[in-house]
Amino acid sequence: MSNSAPQEPITVSIVRRVAPDRAKEAAAWARAGQELMSARPGYLGSGWVRPQAGSPLWHMLYRFADDQSLDAWERSTERQWWVDSAVGIVEHDRSERRTGIEGWFDEPSTVTVEQPAQTAAVVPPRWKQMVSIFIVFFPLSLVAQSTLTPLLAAWPLPLRVLATVTVMMPLMTYLLLPAATRALRPWLQRPSTRSPR
Secondary structure (H helix, E strand, C coil): CCCCCCCCCEEEEEEEEECHHHHHHHHHHHHHHHHHHHCCCCEEEEEEEECCCCCCEEEEEEEECCHHHHHHHHCCHHHHHHHHCCCCCEEEEEEEEEEHHHHHHCCCCCCEECCCCCCCCCCCCHHHHHHHHHHHHHHHHHHHHHHHHHHCCCCCHHHHHHHHHHHHHHHHHHHHHHHHHHHCHHHHHCCCCCCCC
8 A cells, every 4th residue: 555645754762771880882782783774775863862971861763764664674683683682781661753843853951972873863953943833833823813713703712712723733733844844854954053052
């Protein structure tokens, strides 16, 4: 069954626990995983971060072009071997898949980058997030106000606002924001040339 809708890149976020005295072994294990993934079709990048030096929690991220290439990696014998090789060193805590706006705008508040891949996705600064949301929200709000206000003029204000939000939020979340992040991806991913404050 073919799907005509364009596929979005998928970011997998995994939290793993590593005993502080096994950090060097875990880093070598994570680099081996990056090497294996980088040879797979659809691989876009990977890396890992820790909330602070000495933390047992490692936030591991990897990104594939679509569901098919990600599923092929996750079902591969290489991945199974790689995961099995971490027994006694790394303990799996939780994982989630992110697409569209979720994959862009989530980031730990403070991180130490251990080994970012050169192709790993760049989290856009807040002002770029604001601009990409504004580009969608402003025209959608204008259309909603011009079409719904005449129809709902007799309704009390709270019900008018509720009806407008009920129409706008699914359109923004599932259709317009994902389309905007795809269209703006080169700009959103462009690394900042300014040094962080």
